[in-house]
Amino acid sequence: MxxxxxxxxxxxxxxxxxxxxxxxxxxxxxxxxxxxxxxxxxxxxxxxxxxxxxxxxxxxxxxxxxxxxxxxxxxxxxxxxxxxxxxxxxxxxxxxxxxxxxGLPHLLVDRLRARLRTGVGREVQPTAGIVDSQSVKAADTVGAATRGFDNGKKTNGRKRHIAVDTEGFLLAVVVTAANIGDRLGAKLLIITLLNTCTQLKLLWADAGYDGRAFTPVSRRRTTSAGNWP
Structure with missing residues (x-):
């Protein structure tokens, strides 16, 4: 109504x-x-x-x-x-x-991020970033095809895979069903990142990620840190 x-x-x-x-x-x-x-x-x-x-x-x-x-x-x-x-x-x-x-919201975010980065003395393109994910309970109206159950978080819904730069400015977001693991979500996230962040060389993540998720891109552009080989 x-x-x-x-x-x-x-x-x-x-x-x-x-x-x-x-x-x-x-x-x-x-x-x-x-x-x-x-x-x-x-x-x-x-x-x-x-x-x-x-x-x-x-x-x-x-x-x-x-x-x-x-x-x-x-x-x-x-x-x-x-x-x-x-x-x-x-x-x-x-x-x-x-x-x-x-794709206009993404273009606006990219332009605003560039302005914010230069405003704090950074280069327009980041060379390092941080990735993480968050499972969110979905409403009853969300169809079964786009939702799933996260066993670790005991959440039925969707998962946000997010990358930010070292200033905390948003770089990319990928939304999947909550049952999609962090490794697969990270692969999708990196594909998105490489379309806009051409100078990215370093990514940090917590223990929920391992090096296998980043092997395909680490040989080309992205090096690893933390728990990644």
């Missing part, structure tokens, strides 16, 4: 039947003005690319769209449960799909 009451459709805004351009930002997940100042030029550049590809301009407020996705991600709610001061959930979902299908 939609979270939009009938009163919302009678609101007078610059975007017909929507409160998005008049919303007051008060959720913890909302972008601050300082964050939006950094993100806005890149986000609008992406929108220009989408308009050239599809030809239809978006009628909703761009910042409200990004705040809506941030709210959904932070709060873990259903699409249909977005509050009424965001654009309709159907529009937010379609917006997310258009960006995600073109």
């Amino acid at each position: 939609s979270s939009y009451p009938f009163a919302a459709f009678g609101a007078t805004t610059t975007c017909p039947d929507c409160l998005c351009r008049d919303r007051v930002r008060h959720y913890p997940s909302d972008l601050t003005d300082a964050q939006w100042k950094v993100l806005e030029p890149r986000a609008r550049q992406v929108m220009d690319q989408l308009r050239r590809a599809t030809g239809r301009p978006m009628v909703h407020d761009l910042r409200a769209m990004l705040d809506a996705i941030s709210y959904l991600t932070r709060q873990g709610v259903e699409w249909r449960a977005l509050p009424i001061d965001f654009p309709p959930w159907e529009a937010v979902y379609a917006f997310f799909q258009r960006w995600n299908e073109r």
Whole structure:
């Protein structure tokens, strides 16, 4: 059921039947003005690319769209449960799909990470990283084909395989069923890493990983550390 009451459709805004351009930002997940100042030029550049590809301009407020996705991600709610001061959930979902299908969120993360790294005196491309995984219980609506049982964590759901640089900035994320082991997950993670982190030479991990997961790439680019041979 939609979270939009009938009163919302009678609101007078610059975007017909929507409160998005008049919303007051008060959720913890909302972008601050300082964050939006950094993100806005890149986000609008992406929108220009989408308009050239599809030809239809978006009628909703761009910042409200990004705040809506941030709210959904932070709060873990259903699409249909977005509050009424965001654009309709159907529009937010379609917006997310258009960006995600073109890999645009990853490009934004890469560009922001590069800016943050240079801001702390680092090179744009990291040479070292840290990998880990986390099993998360899945909702009842998650299908059996994309979920599994992690015997070690006693969790039925999905597993996030994450790599960060030595500053803690995100490098890559791979999501699998929770029954996928760390070794296989690490292989998938490294494939993703090598597409964007061309200077990566060193990775750290805990005892849950062993060298076999990294043998195929260690001969080419990645050396090992910690418990890896």
